[in-house]
Amino acid sequence: MAVSKLWSVTTRLGQVIDYATNPKKTAVRIIYTKAQYQALRDVIDYAKDEEKTEQEFYVEGINCNPETARDQFVSVKQGYGKEDGIQAYHGYLSFKEQDISPELAQKIGMEFANEVWGKRYQIVVTTHLNTKHLHCHFVINSVSFVDGKRLWGEEKAWFKFRLVADRICEKYGLYYNPKPNRSKQSSYYYKKEKAGMPTRYTMAREAIDKAISHSTNLAAMKYALKEMGCELQVSESRKYWTIIIKGYDKPIRLKNLGEEYTNEAIKRRLIENQRMKIEPFQRETFRPRQYRLPTRGNKLRKKGGLYGLYLYYCYRLGYLPKYKKQNTARLHYLLKEDLLKLDRISMEARLLGRENISTDKELFSYKASIENQIETLTDERTHLRKTLRRNLSDDELSKVKGQISTITDRIRTLRKEVTLCDGIAERSKVIEHNLEQVHADEDKFKGKERNRYEQRR
Known part of the structure; x- marks a missing residue:
């Protein structure tokens, strides 16, 4: 069976002829081994090999001399003024049999080319021996030397030429398939299916x-x-x-x-x-899945503790994140009441984060330590005030007054911390209650929306 193909050549006519007549592909070899076949140069190498040997080559021409085929092709084109467009057609005829001789392959190739194009076109016919299966190459001039008409229509309908190839193969006792299956999938789809792709x-x-x-x-x-x-x-x-x-x-x-x-x-x-009980076809109803991506509020809510509670509350009030503009239009009515206290709530949240306070026990422990510091500083300030009653120099007096002022500022700051602790202890329970009420109302609203959606479906 001969596998065949034909394609057009638009540029570099000499390169195609050089490829078809490449000595490394047409040279007779005494022994044909897989190593020798694999060692040959790539069939895509179109560079002409100028090194000639004394070996025999299977290169013949029909209506032309293969050594000067390029010039003869160009002369015919120039004679009819058709030098542009497709320069030639390049085809091949490959044989399935591995024991076919190069002489027989070349003979079949010449007979095939003569019958198909030999009456009107110039053809270079070669037999390549560089692959596992011998194959003939054809380079056909695109312009006829008889009337100057281009190769057209059925003259290049390679699908019809298979009948000629099959008849010649049958004549010489070579294998051919009288009823080939030409409805197979392309290699592209075959490879995708083999890889498990749809x-x-x-x-x-x-x-x-x-x-x-x-x-x-x-x-x-x-x-x-x-x-x-x-x-x-x-x-x-x-x-x-x-x-x-x-x-x-x-x-x-x-x-x-x-x-x-x-x-x-x-x-x-x-x-x-019909012999079995078949259920009638029913169209599948598409039920879209709804995926809820985790928000910043979900992450803050999972943090837990007093600090996490305050952060999540600030998020629900719109105070966090800072880069996002606060929108109070859709706030729950319970949350709107605390918008006026937002500065105080943010200060309490900073205290919890700075001191890493998560539980009530840690909060009261921190408050007790602050009160102890206040008591110690108060005693120290009382002692310094008693010192002022003594006869002191101006420098000593100024120094003592400076110490008293520093201690007073420190006591004032610590008292604010105590006030914040008291606010946290009182407000945390209110925040928890407000959030529980907000979540309950939201769940109730989502349930109503879900019921409306199911009814619309």
């Missing part, structure tokens, strides 16, 4: 299998596929049944999906369902 072919199979599992006739199957967003074209008058998958425009022939999806196979599967 393709429109796998989607089509899944949709058809699901539709057949709920159907006993073609009408029910067509309805099920329609409900899934697919369009099925089936009719006794149609040779090929097709399906268009949701999200695609190009139809797929069912026979291309496999043996279980041909017209006869689908009819057989539907008839088998």
Whole structure:
């Protein structure tokens, strides 16, 4: 069996001819081993090899001399004024057999090229020996030397040339497939399916299998596929049944999906369902999942303790985060009452964070330590005031008064700390109660919204 292909060449005509006549690919080798084949240069290397050897090359020309083929191709183009556009066509003919001789491969290639293009075009025919399977290369001039017309229509319909190749292979006793399966998936889809990736072919199979599992006739199957967003074209008058998958425009022939999806196979599967109890197809209702991402409020609420309670309360009041503009329009009425006390609440929160206070016990312990400091400083200040009654110099008097002023400022600051502690002890219970009421009202509102949503569905 000969595998064939043809493609156009728009630039660098000489490079293509040099590639086809490359001595490293057409040279006769006495022994053909895998190592020798793998050691050959890449077939994409189009650079011409100028080093000639005394070995024999399988390079022939039809209506031209292969050594000067490029110049002869160009001369014909210039003669008819068709030097632009496609310069030539490059094709190949590869043989499945590994024991075919280079002489026979070249003979078949020449016979094939003569029958297809030999009457009107110049062709360079070569046989490459650098791969596991011998193959012939053809370089065809795009302009005919007979009438100056370009290679066109059926002259380059390579799909039709396979019949000529098969006939010649049969003539020389080579293998060929009289009924090839030309409806196979492309290698792109095959590789994606092999890797476990979804393709429109796998989607089509899944949709058809699901539709057949709920159907006993073609009408029910067509309805099920329609409900899934697919369009099925089936009719006794149609040779090929097709399906268009949701999200695609190009139809797929069912026979291309496999043996279980041909017209006869689908009819057989539907008839088998008639012997069993089949549940009718029901369209699946889509119920969207709602994901709630954690907010800053959730994180503050999980912090716990008095400090976490105050931080979360400041967040609900809109005081936190600082970068976000405070919006009091949608605040709960219980929270709005504490907006006027926001400065005092923020000071209490800073105290809890600075001293790392989380429990009532730690709060009262801190308050007791502050009161002890106040008592000690008060005694010290009383002693200094008694010192002022003595006869002191001006410098000593000024020094004692400065110490008294410093102690007084320190006592004033500590008394504010005590006041904040008292405020925290009193306000924390109120904050907890307010937040409980706010959460209860929010849960009640969410329940009503959920019920409305279910009713609309």
